[in-house]
Amino acid sequence: MRLRKLLLLAPILFINLAEPIFAQDIGYARSCIKTLCSDNFYGRGYVNNGDKIAAQFIKDEFIHHKLTGLGENYFQHLGYPVIYYPERVDIELDGQTAFAGHDFILNPGCPKVNGTFKVLHVDSSMLDNNSEFEKLSKRNLKNTFLVVDEVKGKNLLHQDRAKLILSNGIKAKGLIFKNNATLIWSPAMEFATFPIIYFKKGILPQLVLKMTVKIDANFKVHGTQNVLGMIKGKVQPDSFIVFTAHYDHLGMLGKEAMFPGANDNASGVAMMLDLARHYAKNPPPYSVLFIAFAGEEIGLIGSYYFVENPLIPLKKISLLINMDLMATGDEGLTAVNATVFPDLFENLKMCNTLGNYLPNIAPRGKAQNSDHYYFSEAGVPAFFFYLRGNYHHYHDVDDTYEELTLSKYKEAFQLILDFANMRMSK
Numbered sequence: 001m002r003l004r005k006l007l008l009l010a011p012i013l014f015i016n017l018a019e020p021i022f023a024q025d026i027g028y029a030r031s032c033i034k035t036l037c038s039d040n041f042y043g044r045g046y047v048n049n050g051d052k053i054a055a056q057f058i059k060d061e062f063i064h065h066k067l068t069g070l071g072e073n074y075f076q077h078l079g080y081p082v083i084y085y086p087e088r089v090d091i092e093l094d095g096q097t098a099f100a101g102h103d104f105i106l107n108p109g110c111p112k113v114n115g116t117f118k119v120l121h122v123d124s125s126m127l128d129n130n131s132e133f134e135k136l137s138k139r140n141l142k143n144t145f146l147v148v149d150e151v152k153g154k155n156l157l158h159q160d161r162a163k164l165i166l167s168n169g170i171k172a173k174g175l176i177f178k179n180n181a182t183l184i185w186s187p188a189m190e191f192a193t194f195p196i197i198y199f200k201k202g203i204l205p206q207l208v209l210k211m212t213v214k215i216d217a218n219f220k221v222h223g224t225q226n227v228l229g230m231i232k233g234k235v236q237p238d239s240f241i242v243f244t245a246h247y248d249h250l251g252m253l254g255k256e257a258m259f260p261g262a263n264d265n266a267s268g269v270a271m272m273l274d275l276a277r278h279y280a281k282n283p284p285p286y287s288v289l290f291i292a293f294a295g296e297e298i299g300l301i302g303s304y305y306f307v308e309n310p311l312i313p314l315k316k317i318s319l320l321i322n323m324d325l326m327a328t329g330d331e332g333l334t335a336v337n338a339t340v341f342p343d344l345f346e347n348l349k350m351c352n353t354l355g356n357y358l359p360n361i362a363p364r365g366k367a368q369n370s371d372h373y374y375f376s377e378a379g380v381p382a383f384f385f386y387l388r389g390n391y392h393h394y395h396d397v398d399d400t401y402e403e404l405t406l407s408k409y410k411e412a413f414q415l416i417l418d419f420a421n422m423r424m425s426k
Ligand SMILES: [Zn+2]
Pocket: 246, 264, 265, 296, 324, 325
């Protein structure tokens, strides 16, 4: 009897499991990511109007899905200072070219450098030895970069501590680190006090006679924009569900090195656009607002600006979901602010269990690490979701479209949809 029952159930179970998840359109998401990461978008940063080109693309998609624009014709304009590198970022080591992004990276806000320099290795134990330190501070090192060995000192030398060498009276041109395994970069709003060059392991020879460096660093006040599209609610148009994703990334470091930002955050923008496509076809009970934020990488500027100058009343936001790093999911999803909004987090877990979507939903506390932050600080129920999996490119030139699998895209999309729809059904 039991066996018979099981056999009867089996085909039904099979049908349920095999049924594709129709709401999403992974093909559309892929094409959005591919476009956002293409050479024509220049890494969505500060060189060649990269972020403006991306903003226009997102606006065109909103128009294509027949979303209503907010702000000035879908844009909310803002500006902030930025250091950027549109021209040369070149290094030669005894005549051998090292390539920006691949062989070396600069510190955020690295100032202009132009010249030929000596390279001197210093042992980090020197920091613990006053007389050695004194000797070095008496030398004329203004045409010398110091290679700081991070492991030989008494204390494992943290980079901030190494920087003390220069700020404590040793007048070298700059620092070199060579123990960094990955070449991670970030934009900055102001110049750093001295240049730091991080070479990938194996690139800087033990003996370098001369290093030629040409770094064209520029400053500007960058005009940019958040991009906003809305679908009006059928039942309660004054209540809002908000989906957000930052579209900016690091841009270019010189003429060659581009940071495509596929996982960070073309993936989140693509999921947001796919949600816009879905809700445009399936009008929701609440109004749904989609915001693609500018200026996240340089310090959450776009979302901060929106919270300070909201285009809808913040009190009317019933739920905000910020998506950033959405290309994996084999290890599950992390919900930042889970401990701030425990009841909503329970609903999220319930949606995941009912739909059997992702292997794990991990709670995380408050964190100032993406565009949800200023919303929840202002009292808006806001989460930041990111997917976890076997993907290790972050803020480097290899975070490319080709590297992404989107292995749990469909499941994550459906989970987010179920969670938002549950909020709208209360
Ligand atoms: Zn990001």
